[in-house]
Structures are given as C-alpha cells and as structure tokens.
Amino acid sequence: MLLSTIVFLPVVFALVIALWPRENSLRHLALGFSLIEFILSLKIFQQFDPSSSSLQLVEKHMWIERFGIQYFFGIDGISLWLVILTTFLTPIIILASWNSIDKRVKGFHAALFLLQTAMLGTFLAFDAIFFYVFWELSLIPMYFMVGIWGGTRRIYATVKFFIFTMVGSVLMLIAMIYMMYLTQEALGTMSASLLDFYRLKIPFVGGTLLSLQSLLFFAFALAFAIKVPIFPLHTWLPDAHVEAPTPGSVILAGVMLKMGTYCFLRWIIPLFPEAAEYWAWLFLLLGVIGIVYGALVAMVQPDVKKLVAYSSVSHMGYIIIGLFVFNSYGITGGLYQMLNHGISTGALFILIGMIYERTHSREIARYGGLASVLPIFTIFFFIVTMSSIAVPLTNGFIGEFLILMGVFEKNPWFAAVAVTGVILGAAYMLWMFMRVFFGPKGELVSDEHHPLHDLNAREIGVMIPLVVMIFWMGIFPNQFLDWSKASVDHLVKNRSSYNLTIKASGSHDPQALPEEAAQ
Amino acid sequence: MNMNIGLPDLLLVSPMIALFLASLVPITIKVLRGNQEQPALATLSQALIGLVAAIALLMVFGGPGQTAFNNSLIFDGVTQWMGIIAMAAAAGSMVLMYENPATKGRQFSELMFLAMNSAVGMLVLVSAVDLLMVFIGLEMMSLSLYLMIAMSHEEKLSKEAAFKYFVLGSVASAIFLYGTSFIFGATGSTNLLGFMENAQRLIVDNRLFLFGTCLVIAGFCFKVSIVPFHAWTPDVYQGAPTPHTSFMATAVKTVSFAAFLRLMATKSLIASPNLLDILQWLAVITMIVGNVAAIVQNNLKRMIAYSSISHSGYIMIGLITTGVSENGAFGAGSVIFYLLSYAMMTLGAFAIANLMERSDSHIVNIDDLAGFAKKRPIMALCLTIFLLSLAGIPPTLGFFGKFYLFSAAIGEGLLWLALWGVVNSVISVYYYLRPIVVMYMKEGEADIAQHSLNATMVTAVISAILIMSLGMVSGPLFEAVEKSLF
Known part of the structure; x- marks a missing residue:
C-alpha cells in the first residue's frame, strides 16, 4: 500500500486545502502536508532492496478487465530517485513561493498537490493506460499554474505548452493501443502491462522508417x-519557463522534464531495442545539437530566466546523449544528471524568483555589483552556478563526467562536440554571473528608494537543503548510485531482451519470481 | 400478415404508452384549471416522473431478442441503453427548460407536452428495426421539436432556427423515405432484420438497393449532422433556446445514432468497399470541419454546435467499426459508451450556458465568461471538467469514450481512422481550452443571471460528478454495455 499512499495522498491534501476555510493558515498547512509526503516517501528506502533489479513494492489489481488494463504501481532503481526528487522539491517550492503567490493561494496549493500526484504516478505506474492517465493529468495543473499565476504572456505560453505536449501524447496513445493488440496476439490475452510489453518481440527492419518497431518507436519517442x-x-x-511563476518553473525544470527522459529509459530503450539502436545516431545528433544550440542561445539572452531556460535545453541534451549510448556510464550518468538538473536548475529558478520579488526585473543589463549589496544571495548563487557548470565536488560534475565517458566510449566525435557544451556552459553562466554580481552597480542595485535586503531566514531555509544536496551528491555519489546500480546494470546487460520481474513482497530473498508466478 | 396485437407486444411498448399518458397530464390539468398554468415545478415533476417510468418499464420488459409488432420494434440492449441515455438527457434538458427565460413561464405545460412527445418519438426510434418505424419515430420526434423551438419567447433567432430546421429536416425526411421506397422495391420489405442475411449480396447485385441505402444513409447523416449535411446545425443550435439546443445535441443525436447503428449493424457495407470508403471520408471530413470551424467561433453555443459536429465524426468511426466487424458488439458498445459520455458532457456545457443567459434574447459569447471562476468557482470547475472531457483528457469519462472508440477501430484494422481521430482531438484541445483560459486567466465581471438557477446548477454538478467518477469504473460499465448487445 505504500506506493498507492504516496501517489494518492497529495490528492487528499489537495481536497483538504480546497475545503480549508481559513486563508491565512493555508501555507503552513500545505508545508506540513508536503513534509508528511516527503517523510512518507523516505519510507521507501526502508523497504527497497537495492541489490535486486526487479520491480519492488508492487501493487497490482485489475482495473479494466476487457483490455487487461491494470492498476499497477511498482518501483525499481530507475524510478526511485525521481520519486524522492519530486517529494523533496515540493516543500521547498511551497516555502519558496511563500510571498510570491499572493492571489488564489488556495487554488495554487491544490494544483500543486494534484500535480504532485500526477508526477509520482507517472514515475510509478507500470501499465500503459494507467501511466497515460497520469501523464496527461500532469498537464492540467501545470496549465493552470502557468496560466493563472504566470507573467504577461502567460496565456500564449500555457496554451502552447498544452498543445505541444498533447500532440505527442495522442500518437503515443494510439501506439499503446496497438501494442495492446500485439500482446493479445502474442500472449493470448490483451494486456496493457508494461512488463508484458517488454516480452513482445516486435519485428524490426533496418533502413526504413516503415517497419513496425520503428513506427512505434517514433510514436513513443515523439511524446517523450x-x-x-x-x-x-x-x-x-523557453516560453513556458519564462512565463511560469517561480514554483511553476521549478517543477517544470525540476521534475516534468525528467518525465520525458525517464520515459526514454523506461519505455523506449527496453521496448524497442533494435529501433533504438538503429536510430541512436539521430538522437545523439539532436542531443549534441541541443547542447551547443541551447548554450549559444543562452549566451545572448538579456533575460536571466530565459538564459536558464535555454541552459535547460542544453543540459537535457546531455541526458539524451547519455541514454542513447546504451552503456553503463552513459545511462548512470544520464540518470544522475536528471537529479542534478532538477536540483541545480530548480535552485537557479528559486534564486531568480527571490531577486525578482525584490526588483521586479530579470534583465541582466539592469543589474551589476549585486555581490556587495546581497552577500548571502551571492554565495548561494555562486554555489548553484558552480553546480550548473559542473565544477568538481558539485553534483553536476559527476553526471556530466559519466555521460561524457559513456559517449566517448561509443563515439569520440560526439563526445568532442559535447565537451564544447561544457565550455560554452561555463562561459554563459560565468558571464552572466559577472554582469549581475560584479562591476559597477546597475540601476536596480543602486536605487536609493528601493534598498535591497539580503535573504531572510525563510529564504536561507529554502536554499540550505538544495546546497546540501549539491555537495552531498557531488562528494558521495555512490551513496545515491548504489540504489540504482542493480536496475541500471540489468538494463544495460539485457537491453536487447529486457524483462522485468516482480519481486515477491515481504520476502528478502533476492531470488525474484517470474511475472506469471507472481500473479 | 398476422395483425393480432397481443399482451406481450403491449407490455414491450409500455414505456411509450406510459410516457405518452404522462405527457397528457400537464395540459389536461391546465385545461381543468381554466387555462391557468399550474406551478412550473409540478409540470416538471410530472414530466420527470413520466421519463423515469419509461426508463423503468424499458428495463423491466426489454431484453435480448424481444421484438414486438411483427419484428418492427426490438427491445434489446441497444434499445435499453440508448433509451436510457436519451431519456436521461431529455430529463436534464427539461430541467434547463424549467429555468431558462426563453422557455419558462407561460406555455410551459404545452412545452413539456411537446418535449415528452418528442421523447416518445425517441423511444420509437431507438427500438425501430423497420425503416418505416424509423421514419415514424423520426417524424414524431422532429415535429414536436420544430414546435418547441418555434414557441420560444425569444422573437427572432428561434423563429429563424425553427423554420430552417423544419425545411431542411423535412427535405432530409423525404430523402430518407425515398430511399426506403427503393429498398422496399428491391427487397419487398423494409425490415432491417428481414434483409440482414441477404444484405451483403443485395448491395453488390442490386443497384436499386444500393441507391436506396445511400439515400437512407444521407437522411441519417442529416439528422446526426455529418458533413456535408451539417449546414443547419450551427444556425439551429445557436438560434434555439439553450435548453432546446441541449435537447437536440444530446437526446436527439443519441437516438438518431441508435437508428443509424441499426442500419450499420446489418453489415451490408462490408460488401461494398466504395460505400465504406465514402463513409470513412465523411467521418474524417466531419471531424476536421467541425473542429476547425469551432476554433473561430466567439459564441459559446455556436462553438459547442461545431464541436458537436466533430463529435458526430468520432462516433461515425464507431459506426464504421460496427459495420465492418464480424461481431459488432465491440464497435456498437463503444458507440453507446461514447454517446453516454458525450450526452453528459454536452448537457453539462449547455447547463452552464443556461446559467449565463440573462434574458430570452441574450447571446453568450466566450469572452463573457471572464471572471466567471471568481464569481462561481464550482460552476467554473464543472465547465472545466466538461470541456476537458470533451477534449478527451484523462481521467474524465470523455477520455475513456475515445479510448474505447479508437481501440475498437484499431482492433478492426481501421488504424488510419483512429489516427485522424487523435489528430482531431489535438485540434479540438485548442478551442476547448479557450473558455477555460477566459474563465480563469482573464479579469472581468462575468455577466451571469442575477437570480440563482438552482436546478440548472444541480444538473451541472451531477453531470460533472458522473463524468469524473464513471471514468474510474468505466471498465465494468463498458463490459456491461457490450455484453447486453445483440
């Protein structure tokens, strides 16, 4: 019941918040709820067996028998950290938006918890249609978050976000239904279980797009x-990030983008091994282009939030190339980079939100000399910048290093181009840092009428956990990677005939039962 | 021909009889009171009791293979489900009539009488397996409806709508009847059950039969507004009072599709690939035209009208699936399930439109919704649910409706139709989001009726709750529908 509780408890929280009569205690209540959820999610560590590559803590019930659609939650080393990331970021987001969200507070926190359910469900669902429900559900709260609490062009941004995502999703839905019919042919009964999908042998012909596996591959890949x-x-x-309110940007960058990369790892690579192998060049190429393009565009942005948004494009390029080299380094690095990016980019957006609350401007040119006025803010910003440009001892270094190792092993040329992204990344981040924090004081910083105040206790409290994680993950990566190692190794080794077994609940015997026996 | 009318036959048609008798109650009382309206709530209650009685009798006496009057009426699962959906949708629309400024007040008893007689026509239509009975059902339903629209208090648009609907509807009925006569000429029978076995051979060999079938299909296409027979829909939907639009878009559409489904279930079309191709293209074009035209609408009712055209296109996919499959139960089940979800969400959307109408000639534009979320948060939430469901976003019922429809189509190898369906879902998202954007994200003072329309709000809330909750149990529900068919 643990996973169901973790996924659906936020819905209960959202309902309580929606019905809560008093507006002024709402934020405390929401913060308390999100901490309860975080602590509950830590209970997973207690029950999770890191030595096993099978699916654990499984909850499986028939939902729509006619189509073999199940209520199916499970967790393995690949999804474990993303779940923790989600529950970890939520209290931070609530604390960070304490003052910045000042209208429709109730609706905001209800949407936030609903979004949390959708995101956790996406990471934990192992049935195609059940997964799809969560995947699409995540759009709705985000749509409102950007549309109601966002900036001036929020409506354009949020509709664009919704429709873009929807275009990909519906093709995936058709592909899913098609695969359900394939399971009916192969296994006799229709099933939407991902574990049954893994057992399908989908015909693949190289050299053409029109082979079944390639078509299904692209239908899924487009969505992700x-x-x-x-x-x-x-x-x-960039539109959604810039227009979203700070908490929206943090969730978008921190967790929602990871839904895409996670699904590449969970769905695409094991489900369509030949097609993934065959089309890997395309994704490596697009990933590398994304790295360099994102970095170059970030460099010329006058708006600091837009700069971070484009840096996300660049960082996500790393994750993609890491995943599409299919070796242990690349995939481990990709997985680690998902967490790093969640923390460091999330932290950057929070910091930008903090300064925006003070000056109501994000234009780099209007700042300058901030370091002498806001020393604590500067220290935090510096640490997060270091993490973002992957300086050793910070978490970013581990992730990018592993990815580049993996890519180098597969294809040195791609690695060589990707490395330029590291240099460019350092260039745009440090250049921005220099212009904002050093040099002569800008108009906003020297404004006598609106003196700037350094971070208060609440804001320091927001940043401390993030900074701790940056160093913790940078210095002791194995404490994190060990939990995922078995699952990643299993994926890398058995990529061409991947299967996932269900670990018998309650037993500590690493001998996992095959799927049929568990049913 | 044996013309004896036995008790079993009468028991089977008892829903229609009961409903017709109930329809006499309000006007009789009005006469007895010296042409004075009784309280509107009493009239409404009598109508609802009639509808509930009809549903109950349909459930009790109907069953697989139950036919009446020499196989001209059948009371199988399709009849029962479609009948329930139509009666429930009609009941919801009548509740809206009770509170709409264009329909309440004087002549409410007459209105209820006509609405219930239209519902009797609907019951005939859902149970008809004889083309002549289909015609009788269609005419009974439509004639009452023309009058209902024409007697609205609103002066201009509704008269125009009634006239347009009457003229075009009559032409469509004539085409339908003309087609029926060809079929009769070719087969000597108008009973769908009668020529079911021979249909596949006839449609290839017999030109008369093919021509007649095409005309009958054209007649149906008009009734369910398939492009290019859709032109009346936006004008009539916009011009008619909102409750009547709701009545047409939900109940009338459901029963028209029920009759269309009967024709498709004869499986005559498998043998004629050309006809099948044409129908597939009609479905695709209907979806595209409906969705693209809806994007540019500013009037809320007109937007829903175009959206309802596009939904006819989706349902058409299910009809074609039924027509080509060996066992039509999956396709037909998906059609019924889709109609169930469609009727509920459309009724809900019109309930909200009803809420926005201040006077009998007030036009509700989408921009009028600005600030609605602040003023009526629960109603705004309901409308959001209806629109997301219409767009097919999980976990609403609309998503499951589309899921079953597309699954059935893919199962029959109609992958490309399903692809067109989902592409259109994306297009539709754009305009379904617009009212939500306006409600929640634009500042304004939503101009809503000052007096609170309690019954309308209850209708909206019930629909919203059903849409959210039935999605969760859609599996057993769908199976129940599917198992009870054929």
Whole structure:
C-alpha cells in the first residue's frame, strides 16, 4: 500500500486545502502536508532492496478487465530517485513561493498537490493506460499554474505548452493501443502491462522508417522528445519557463522534464531495442545539437530566466546523449544528471524568483555589483552556478563526467562536440554571473528608494537543503548510485531482451519470481 | 400478415404508452384549471416522473431478442441503453427548460407536452428495426421539436432556427423515405432484420438497393449532422433556446445514432468497399470541419454546435467499426459508451450556458465568461471538467469514450481512422481550452443571471460528478454495455 499512499495522498491534501476555510493558515498547512509526503516517501528506502533489479513494492489489481488494463504501481532503481526528487522539491517550492503567490493561494496549493500526484504516478505506474492517465493529468495543473499565476504572456505560453505536449501524447496513445493488440496476439490475452510489453518481440527492419518497431518507436519517442524537450521540439520550453511563476518553473525544470527522459529509459530503450539502436545516431545528433544550440542561445539572452531556460535545453541534451549510448556510464550518468538538473536548475529558478520579488526585473543589463549589496544571495548563487557548470565536488560534475565517458566510449566525435557544451556552459553562466554580481552597480542595485535586503531566514531555509544536496551528491555519489546500480546494470546487460520481474513482497530473498508466478 | 396485437407486444411498448399518458397530464390539468398554468415545478415533476417510468418499464420488459409488432420494434440492449441515455438527457434538458427565460413561464405545460412527445418519438426510434418505424419515430420526434423551438419567447433567432430546421429536416425526411421506397422495391420489405442475411449480396447485385441505402444513409447523416449535411446545425443550435439546443445535441443525436447503428449493424457495407470508403471520408471530413470551424467561433453555443459536429465524426468511426466487424458488439458498445459520455458532457456545457443567459434574447459569447471562476468557482470547475472531457483528457469519462472508440477501430484494422481521430482531438484541445483560459486567466465581471438557477446548477454538478467518477469504473460499465448487445 505504500506506493498507492504516496501517489494518492497529495490528492487528499489537495481536497483538504480546497475545503480549508481559513486563508491565512493555508501555507503552513500545505508545508506540513508536503513534509508528511516527503517523510512518507523516505519510507521507501526502508523497504527497497537495492541489490535486486526487479520491480519492488508492487501493487497490482485489475482495473479494466476487457483490455487487461491494470492498476499497477511498482518501483525499481530507475524510478526511485525521481520519486524522492519530486517529494523533496515540493516543500521547498511551497516555502519558496511563500510571498510570491499572493492571489488564489488556495487554488495554487491544490494544483500543486494534484500535480504532485500526477508526477509520482507517472514515475510509478507500470501499465500503459494507467501511466497515460497520469501523464496527461500532469498537464492540467501545470496549465493552470502557468496560466493563472504566470507573467504577461502567460496565456500564449500555457496554451502552447498544452498543445505541444498533447500532440505527442495522442500518437503515443494510439501506439499503446496497438501494442495492446500485439500482446493479445502474442500472449493470448490483451494486456496493457508494461512488463508484458517488454516480452513482445516486435519485428524490426533496418533502413526504413516503415517497419513496425520503428513506427512505434517514433510514436513513443515523439511524446517523450517534446516533453524533454529535444531540439528542435524545444520551442515551448523557453516560453513556458519564462512565463511560469517561480514554483511553476521549478517543477517544470525540476521534475516534468525528467518525465520525458525517464520515459526514454523506461519505455523506449527496453521496448524497442533494435529501433533504438538503429536510430541512436539521430538522437545523439539532436542531443549534441541541443547542447551547443541551447548554450549559444543562452549566451545572448538579456533575460536571466530565459538564459536558464535555454541552459535547460542544453543540459537535457546531455541526458539524451547519455541514454542513447546504451552503456553503463552513459545511462548512470544520464540518470544522475536528471537529479542534478532538477536540483541545480530548480535552485537557479528559486534564486531568480527571490531577486525578482525584490526588483521586479530579470534583465541582466539592469543589474551589476549585486555581490556587495546581497552577500548571502551571492554565495548561494555562486554555489548553484558552480553546480550548473559542473565544477568538481558539485553534483553536476559527476553526471556530466559519466555521460561524457559513456559517449566517448561509443563515439569520440560526439563526445568532442559535447565537451564544447561544457565550455560554452561555463562561459554563459560565468558571464552572466559577472554582469549581475560584479562591476559597477546597475540601476536596480543602486536605487536609493528601493534598498535591497539580503535573504531572510525563510529564504536561507529554502536554499540550505538544495546546497546540501549539491555537495552531498557531488562528494558521495555512490551513496545515491548504489540504489540504482542493480536496475541500471540489468538494463544495460539485457537491453536487447529486457524483462522485468516482480519481486515477491515481504520476502528478502533476492531470488525474484517470474511475472506469471507472481500473479 | 398476422395483425393480432397481443399482451406481450403491449407490455414491450409500455414505456411509450406510459410516457405518452404522462405527457397528457400537464395540459389536461391546465385545461381543468381554466387555462391557468399550474406551478412550473409540478409540470416538471410530472414530466420527470413520466421519463423515469419509461426508463423503468424499458428495463423491466426489454431484453435480448424481444421484438414486438411483427419484428418492427426490438427491445434489446441497444434499445435499453440508448433509451436510457436519451431519456436521461431529455430529463436534464427539461430541467434547463424549467429555468431558462426563453422557455419558462407561460406555455410551459404545452412545452413539456411537446418535449415528452418528442421523447416518445425517441423511444420509437431507438427500438425501430423497420425503416418505416424509423421514419415514424423520426417524424414524431422532429415535429414536436420544430414546435418547441418555434414557441420560444425569444422573437427572432428561434423563429429563424425553427423554420430552417423544419425545411431542411423535412427535405432530409423525404430523402430518407425515398430511399426506403427503393429498398422496399428491391427487397419487398423494409425490415432491417428481414434483409440482414441477404444484405451483403443485395448491395453488390442490386443497384436499386444500393441507391436506396445511400439515400437512407444521407437522411441519417442529416439528422446526426455529418458533413456535408451539417449546414443547419450551427444556425439551429445557436438560434434555439439553450435548453432546446441541449435537447437536440444530446437526446436527439443519441437516438438518431441508435437508428443509424441499426442500419450499420446489418453489415451490408462490408460488401461494398466504395460505400465504406465514402463513409470513412465523411467521418474524417466531419471531424476536421467541425473542429476547425469551432476554433473561430466567439459564441459559446455556436462553438459547442461545431464541436458537436466533430463529435458526430468520432462516433461515425464507431459506426464504421460496427459495420465492418464480424461481431459488432465491440464497435456498437463503444458507440453507446461514447454517446453516454458525450450526452453528459454536452448537457453539462449547455447547463452552464443556461446559467449565463440573462434574458430570452441574450447571446453568450466566450469572452463573457471572464471572471466567471471568481464569481462561481464550482460552476467554473464543472465547465472545466466538461470541456476537458470533451477534449478527451484523462481521467474524465470523455477520455475513456475515445479510448474505447479508437481501440475498437484499431482492433478492426481501421488504424488510419483512429489516427485522424487523435489528430482531431489535438485540434479540438485548442478551442476547448479557450473558455477555460477566459474563465480563469482573464479579469472581468462575468455577466451571469442575477437570480440563482438552482436546478440548472444541480444538473451541472451531477453531470460533472458522473463524468469524473464513471471514468474510474468505466471498465465494468463498458463490459456491461457490450455484453447486453445483440
């Protein structure tokens, strides 16, 4: 029941918040709820067996028998950290938006918890249609979050976000239904279970797009590629990021983009091994283009939030190339980079939100000399910048290093181009840092009428956990990677005939039962 | 021909009889009171009791293979489900009539009488397996409806709508009847059950039969507004009082599709690939035209009208699936399930439109919704649910409706139709989001009726709750529908 509780408890929270009569205690209540959820999610560690590559803590019930659609939650080393990331970021987001969300507070927190359910469900669902429900559900709260609490062009941004994502999703739905019929042919009964999908042998013919596996591959890949987003499908991202309120940007960058990359790892690579192998060049190429393009565009942005948004495009490019080299380094690095990006980019958006609350401007040119006025803010910003440009001892270094190792092993040329992204990344981040924090004081910083105040206790409290994680993950990566190692190794080793077994609940015997026996 | 009318026959048609008798109650009382309206709530209650009685009798006496009057009426699962959907949708629309400024007040008893007689026609239509009975059902339903629209208090648009609907509807009925006569000429029978076995051979060999079938299909296409027979829909939907539009878009459409489904279930079309191709293209074009035209509408009712055209296109996919499959139960089940979800969400959307109408000639534009979320948060939430469901976003019922429809189509190898369907779902998202954007994200003072329309709000809330909750149990529900068919 643990996973169901974790997924659906936020819905209960959302309802309580929607019905809560008093407006002024709402934020405390929401913060308390999100902490309860976080602590509950830590209970997973207690029950999770890191030595096993099978699916654990499984909950499986028939939902729509006619189509073999199940209520099916499970967790393995690949989804484990993304779940924790989601529950970890939510209290931080609530605390960070304490003052910035000042209208329709109730609706905001209800949407936030609904979104949390959708995201957790996406990471934990192992049935295609059940997964699809969560995947699509995540759009709705985000749509409102950007549309109601966003900036001036919020409506354009949010509709664009919704429709872009929807385009990919519906083709995926058709592909899913088609695969359900394939399971009916192969296994006798229709099933939407991902584990049954894994057992399908889908015919593949190289050299053409029109083989079944390639078509299904692209139907799925389009949905996930839009979500990631992979160049050239990224155009919704800068709009959504810039117009979203700070908490929206943090969730979008921190978790929702990871839904795309996670699904590449969960669905695409094991489900369509031949097609993924055959088309890997395309994704490596687009990933590398994304890295360089994102970095170059970020460099010329006058708006600091837009700069971070484009840096996301660049960072997500790393994750994609890491995943599509299919070796242990690349995939581990990709997985680690998902977490890193969630924390460091999330932190950057929070910091930008904090300064925006003070000056109501994000234009780099209007700042300058901030370091002498806001020393604590500067220290935090510096640490997060270091993490973002992957300086050793920070988490970013581990992720990018592993990815580049993996890519180098597969194809040195791609690695060589990807490395330029690291340099460019350092260039645009440090250049921005220099212009904002050093040099002569800008008009906003030297404004006598509106003196700037350094971070208060609440804001420091928001940043401390993020900074701790940056160093913790940078110095002791194995404490994190060990939990995922078995699952990643299993995926890398058995990629061409991947299967996932269900670990018998309650037993600590690493001998996992095959799927049929568990039913 | 044996013309004896036995008790079993009368028991089977008892829903229609009961409903007709109930329809006499309000006007009789009005006469007895010296042409004075009784309280509107009493009239409404009598109508609802009639509808509930009809549903109950339909459930009790209907069953697989139950036919009446020499196989001209059948009371199988399709009849029962479609009848229930139509009666429930009619009941919901009548509740809206009770509170709409263009329909309440004087002549409410007459209105209820006509609405219930239209519902009797609907019951005939859902149970008819004889083309002549279909015609009788269609005419009974439509004639009452023309009058209902024409007697609205609103002066200009509704008269125009009634006239347009009457003229075009009559032409369509004539085409339908003309087609029926060809079929009769070719086969000597107008009973769908009668020529079911021979249909596949006839449609290839007999030109008369093919021509007649085409005309009958054209007649149906008009009734369910398939492009290019859709031109009346936006004008009539917009011009008619909102409750009547709701009545037409939900109940009338459901029963027309029921009759269309009967024709498709004869499976005569498998043998004629050309006809099948044409129908597939009609479905695709209907979806595209409906959705693209809806994008540019500013009037809320007109937008829903075009959206309802596009939904006819989706349902057409299910009809074609039924027509080509060996066992039509999956396709037909998906059609019924889709109609169930469609009727509920459309009724809900019109309930909200009803809420927005201040006077009998007030036109509700989408921009009028600005600020609605602040003023009526629960109603705004309901409308959001209806629109998301119409767009097919999970976990609403609309998503499951589309899921079953497309699954059935893919199962019959109609992958490309399903692809067109989902592409259109994306297009439709754009305009379904617009009212939501306006409600929640634009500042304004939503101009809504000052007096609170309690019954309308209850209708909306019930529909919204059903849409959210039935999605969760859609599996057993769908199976129940599918198992009870044929």
